[in-house]
Amino acid sequence: MNATRIRVWTLALGFLFGAAAMRAQVTAIRAGALVDPAAGTLARDQVILVEKGRITAVGAAGATSIPPNATVVDLSKRTVMPGFFDAHTHLCLNLETQEGAGLPALLRSLLAATAIETTAYRSIEGVANAREMLRSGFTTVRDVGNAGNYADTALRRAIEDGLVPGPTIINAGRIIGPYGGQYHGIPPERADIAIPEYIYADSPDEIRKAVRENVAFGAKVIKIAVDDQPYLYSVDDVKTFVREAAAAGVKVAAHCATDEGSRIAAEGGVASVEHGYRASTPTLQLMKAKGVYLVGTDFTVQASKAMGMDEYHPMVVDRLKRAYQVGVPVAFGTDVVFVKPNETRGTLSIEFITSFVEAGVTPRLILQALTTNAAKLLGVEKERGAIAPGMAADVVATPDNPLEKIDTVRHVTFVMKDGTVIRND
Numbered sequence: 001m002n003a004t005r006i007r008v009w010t011l012a013l014g015f016l017f018g019a020a021a022m023r024a025q026v027t028a029i030r031a032g033a034l035v036d037p038a039a040g041t042l043a044r045d046q047v048i049l050v051e052k053g054r055i056t057a058v059g060a061a062g063a064t065s066i067p068p069n070a071t072v073v074d075l076s077k078r079t080v081m082p083g084f085f086d087a088h089t090h091l092c093l094n095l096e097t098q099e100g101a102g103l104p105a106l107l108r109s110l111l112a113a114t115a116i117e118t119t120a121y122r123s124i125e126g127v128a129n130a131r132e133m134l135r136s137g138f139t140t141v142r143d144v145g146n147a148g149n150y151a152d153t154a155l156r157r158a159i160e161d162g163l164v165p166g167p168t169i170i171n172a173g174r175i176i177g178p179y180g181g182q183y184h185g186i187p188p189e190r191a192d193i194a195i196p197e198y199i200y201a202d203s204p205d206e207i208r209k210a211v212r213e214n215v216a217f218g219a220k221v222i223k224i225a226v227d228d229q230p231y232l233y234s235v236d237d238v239k240t241f242v243r244e245a246a247a248a249g250v251k252v253a254a255h256c257a258t259d260e261g262s263r264i265a266a267e268g269g270v271a272s273v274e275h276g277y278r279a280s281t282p283t284l285q286l287m288k289a290k291g292v293y294l295v296g297t298d299f300t301v302q303a304s305k306a307m308g309m310d311e312y313h314p315m316v317v318d319r320l321k322r323a324y325q326v327g328v329p330v331a332f333g334t335d336v337v338f339v340k341p342n343e344t345r346g347t348l349s350i351e352f353i354t355s356f357v358e359a360g361v362t363p364r365l366i367l368q369a370l371t372t373n374a375a376k377l378l379g380v381e382k383e384r385g386a387i388a389p390g391m392a393a394d395v396v397a398t399p400d401n402p403l404e405k406i407d408t409v410r411h412v413t414f415v416m417k418d419g420t421v422i423r424n425d
């Protein structure tokens with residue numbers, strides 16, 4: 001080794017040890033109150049110790065000693081809880097939805113966006129939306145496709161590599177659907193116009209190949225569109241997806257707009273029914289029996305209007321009410337793709353709790369949908385979704401106690417992601 005090389009090595013090692021020493025720095029959060037969503041309880045005057053991105057201790061202020069060199073974050077006037085989850089995002093898609101123009105117009109604008117926009121631009125949209133989701137308290141999301149040619153994989157990697165701030169992402173890559181994807185009336189001259197937004201897969205062989213292709217290009221969950229064409233996937237088709245996905249260690253999320261689609265997906269053993277707008281009570285009962293989550297994308301009045309889907313708001317509120325009566329596991333998921341002045345992807349998404357409130361869901365259950373339940377659905381419950389020693393330090397704080405006033409989750413003042421403070425105001 002020559003002198004220059006030794007110098008470079010010394011510098012590199014010095015940098016590494018320096019970085020390690022910085023990371024070993026302890027952060028102590030003084031929480032005025034700490035909420036445990038799983039138990040539905042609140043404890044006053046708690047201390048949370050964070051080191052190297054993880055929670056190392058949680059306890060009453062008097063009983064938990066703060067190391068002398070710790071950085072103290074004073075949240076003594078706030079209520080602290082685990083970061084939120086959105087189990088149905090499309091971070092790499094912004095749509096001009098032509099408010100009020102209805103579903104066909106919406107699909108046309110999706111087609112326009114996907115046909116005209118580059119994947120490079122889509123990933124930059126993803127960076128902006130990821131940042132705003134995180135600022136609103138969403139520390140983990142499941143991003144379910146519509147990301148061009150794997151913009152979502154690029155976004156996930158950029159966040160994991162620390163290039164840009166954003167939530168932990170479980171991404172779906174390309175959505176797999178029967179011929180035509182989710183588009184209707186595609187021109188025969190341009191039969192592949194839905195590609196790369198979708199992978200067409202009809203036969204069992206095509207289904208297996210589509211799953212493998214998706215996983216090879218970075219998908220961490222498989223998203224299928226069960227019932228957007230007159231030809232639905234069958235229970236056997238869904239089982240083929242689930243088997244092939246399981247072999248690759250990933251779960252299946254199924255877009256189901258109809259009752260029949262929701263029933264087929266549940267029968268086929270998917271992890272979650274997305275939307276389930278028209279799911280009947282017997283279908284919800286089947287979902288409960290099979291342990292299938294509902295990710296209801298429960299449009300607020302504002303979101304329904306923006307999407308040109310006014311009639312969906314009362315429909316999803318009624319379906320959400322029935323889902324909770326039946327006891328289906330519910331994970332919070334939004335499906336926001338529209339843009340609105342003076343709002344961000346984050347503020348538009350967290351507003352969806354108002355649909356839960358309208359359905360009569362208690363604050364405790366809403367918090368569980370936002371944290372514990374979603375963590376289980378995403379398969380990260382040993383890492384995230386609770387504030388306990390060993391868990392990732394994904395922490396948010398609100399002005400009020402959400403168990404009494406759930407609306408306070410729309411006004412997050414503090415966000416910590418993997419131990420890094422994102423905002424504190």
Ligand SMILES: [Zn+2]
Binds near residue numbers: 088090144335
């Ligand atoms: Zn969606």
